[in-house]
Amino acid sequence: MQPVNTKSLLAFIFGQMERLNAKEITATEAIAQAKLASQASNVLNYELKRTIVQMKMQAIGADIEVSDIALRNIESKPLIEENYPDMGYPKLSTNK
Secondary structure, three states, rough: OOOOHHHHHHHHHHHHHHHOOOOOOOHHHHHHHHHHHHHHHHHHHHHHHHHHHHHHHHHOOOOHHHHHHHOOOOOOOOOOOOOOOOOOOOOOOOOO
């Protein structure tokens, strides 16, 4: 599985739209893939909303340090066993 970021996710979606228009995939396949892309988008939106909530809590005086507030960069984290245990991703190779 390739690492995915917002740009590659959009490129995939647009590519699927072109394939659907060219009748290379069925509407059923396109619907299934659109639902999966929607779930990926939901995860990205969750991260944004989580950060906004932290900022608002800090603004009203909650015990949150400004340095603890961060929009986590989940898009750049490689899909390897060390980052996502028990998900079936490959282990990081130490051989060069």
